[in-house]
Amino acid sequence: MTEMTLVQAVNDALRTALQSDDRVILLGEDIGKNGGVFRATEGLQARFGEQRVVDTPLAEAGIIGTSVGLAAGGMKPIPEIQFMGFIYPGFEQIVSHVARLRMRSRSRFTAPMVIRVPYGGRIRAPELHSESTETFFAHTPGLTVVTPSNPYDAKGLLLSAVQSDDPVIFLEPMHIYRSFRQSVPEEPYIVPIGSAQIVKPGRDVTVITWGAMVRDVLDATAKVEATRGIEVEVIDLRTLAPWDEETVFASVNKTGRAVIVHEAVLNLGLGAELAARISEECVLQLEAPVTRVGGLNVPVPLFQLEDLHAPTHARIQRGIDKVLDF
């Protein structure tokens, strides 16, 4: 066991993947000598060479598009997109080809790859460096969308993603890249894709969240619990598509109240889908309408106001109060 930050755990998983599978190739902008703008690939090119950790031209469609050919040709590409706000030149490749190659060729060709994308805000970054547009990808059949909320899961989920026969969008919450350390096993291990985790059990309200918001929700709920004398169950969804309905429904059936918290703007965020499904499946157990707390329905602002754009602790608490006081 080593104490690691989330970004170190990502680096450790990439090193493990490169070491254990000759087909693995990392490609992206500034990932080689520079080790990535967040240092997620630090030291990997020196260790595995320029053929396997490749600085590419500055071209996201080229990175994703060549990854389709690389994967179909028997490699296991792990492309890095520098920030989520810059993924859009590669978006067509993702939705029209990465997600569909298996279906379009009746499995003759597949595009298993792990597209790593730092996402989310609250790191005082410039404009368009703080996006949370996971809905675009979760909306697209054929894709798997994963996001860890801690170093242990980062390594285990990333190694799962590398083993997956399907393409995975691997969202790395920048806000918590370095905010805390956790014991991470040195040896390879797997955190299964498609399984949510109850990070804190409770009997009165279920709060479902993911990524950097998990820590915010834990902090915010601790205060509500103390003042109201209730117990909140917090679920880290971990896989956003396809998400773990079983764990979510079981929890909501137990507590009768559900709040979904995400950094993405509220309108058509993943919370809308979760709320709809919970309403369909848990209606007889629900004590209150499902509530969503999300980013404000405006573009992510310049950083002076970004903390107010994302769900604040106060908004998270109000969401919990709302389902309790219904």
Add this chain to the structure above:
Amino acid sequence: MHDESPHFADAVITTQTGVDTAKETQSLGPFDIPATIEKPEDVQDELLIEIYRQMALLREFDRRSVRLQRAGRIGTYPPLEGQEACQVASTLALRKADYVVPTYRDYGAMMVHGMPMEHILMYWNGRPEGAVIPQDVHVFPLAVPIATQLPHAAGLAWAAKLQGRDEVSLAFFGDGASSEGDFHEAMNFAAVFKLPVVFFCQNNQYAISVPLSRQTATETIAEKAAAYGVTGVRIPGWDAVAVYRAVRDAVVRASRGEGPTLIEALTYRYGPHTTSDDPTKYRPLSEAESWRERDPVETLRQDLNRYRLWDDAKEAELQEWIHETIQAALAKMESLGPVNPLELFDHVYAKLPSHLERAKAEFLTELSHEQTKGDAQ
């Protein structure tokens, strides 16, 4: 354009048919590989005949497919008549392990490289079976969004290079695709990493209705190669031998590790963009007629006659084989029953996720209810 190319020749072309096309082709040249005048010494007789046979088959297949669409027996279809030399002679320059990376109009190249004809018909008939590419056939699924296949070709070539396999990717695209970002990114990646790719542009003068002059301010598409540090070659796309030579040489270069080549083949689609399009709205009929004067299939047939490799008896035999081949493919398509609706859920993920398992079960129940309702009515 690489003036030092040994193939460089000027524009004045006199075809073997005796028709002086210099006037019409003046604006088309210059070419790095001229249209064929003499019997080629570097292309075997058997290969010339095979190129012709496949081109003649493709022409008839194409005409038949348009009629099938008109009769409602297949869906919307993008005809390629006029582009046969580009698709057949290029692909016959490949080795079996090389990849064809096509667009929706390149089913000719796909078939030449081993895609069964009936699958092409099934695809345009909206059937999932049409998407099946046999395991040993190195053809990538045809791309519908413009230019998006070009980075795939670069990636396939990259994978081959990294794994030490001598496989070249032949990527097809049109003049319109040269305006897309993916064209630029693919050319650039292929050049930077010296990938074994051949980018083959069928410049058929129009992207649906928009003429080349609205795609680019350059004289040619081939000259764009210079911006990437890539060899650019411009050829008469109606001349099968020129097409064959250009791709053959580019494949040799790619295979030797000398990187990608951009080939611009001048050609013309006589027909509409698809069966839903009306080309009389955007170009004069006389234009297609003038292109028919250097028709690729007719030109090659007359050349073969001149070389004493072909005669009327052989032509009659060929036409019979073509007819039977197409009939057999059509019969295979039409012998299929209705598509199994449950195929909707296949091949979306490696393993069906639980939410789709439930959706599939619900869908099945709904289907059987509708079936029961239908039976009762």
